[in-house]
Amino acid sequence: MTAEPELHPSDSTCVMTQIVMPGHTNGDSGVLFGGVLVQWIDVCAGVAAMRHAGGAVVTASIDRLDFWVPVRLGDVVVLQAQVNYAAHTSMEVGCRVETDDPKTRDRRYTTKAYLTFVGIDKAGRPRPVPALHPVTDDEKRRFEQARARRTERLHAAGKDRA
Numbered sequence: 186m187t188a189e190p191e192l193h194p195s196d197s198t199c200v201m202t203q204i205v206m207p208g209h210t211n212g213d214s215g216v217l218f219g220g221v222l223v224q225w226i227d228v229c230a231g232v233a234a235m236r237h238a239g240g241a242v243v244t245a246s247i248d249r250l251d252f253w254v255p256v257r258l259g260d261v262v263v264l265q266a267q268v269n270y271a272a273h274t275s276m277e278v279g280c281r282v283e284t285d286d287p288k289t290r291d292r293r294y295t296t297k298a299y300l301t302f303v304g305i306d307k308a309g310r311p312r313p314v315p316a317l318h319p320v321t322d323d324e325k326r327r328f329e330q331a332r333a334r335r336t337e338r339l340h341a342a343g344k345d346r347a
Contacts, residue, residue: 192237192315194324197268199232201225205260217256222282223247226298229264230278234302237268237276238314242302245275248334250298261285270331271317275303277331299334
């Protein structure tokens with residue numbers, strides 16, 4: 186019997202780059218439409234979840250999504266996601282969004298999101314996902330914070346009462 190490989194958060198890392206084009210903006214404002222950014226976040230985080238799960242996943246929730254700074258036409262958007270925590274069938278993925286202004290080369294931290302994904306089998310039913318083994322202090326901090334957020338979500342949904 187072969188032991189499962191020990192998976193670390195960095196094994197799931199996904200980095201995506203997009204450029205904000207005119208069709209991505211809210212009309213004449215030149216500001217990125219939030220729904221487009223949500224889609225990009227879901228794709229980037231979904232790839233990280235698939236890497237960790239070793240197969241198909243579905244988005245169960247977006248726990249937190251904060252837009253701090255507007256993303257503008259022409260900005261280069263850099264999305265970085267990785268699994269923060271894994272439970273039996275679900276995983277929390279954090280996604281950090283930054284923009285690069287190609288003219289000034291300024292980088293801005295614009296958006297943060299936490300998403301929950303569930304590993305699924307061929308019939309679309311939840312399936313177990315591998316354990317996550319954080320290594321660095323930062324990974325361990327994210328793991329513990331994600332575990333606390335999971336506990337809060339379960340409590341809010343009434344699923345912590347058996």
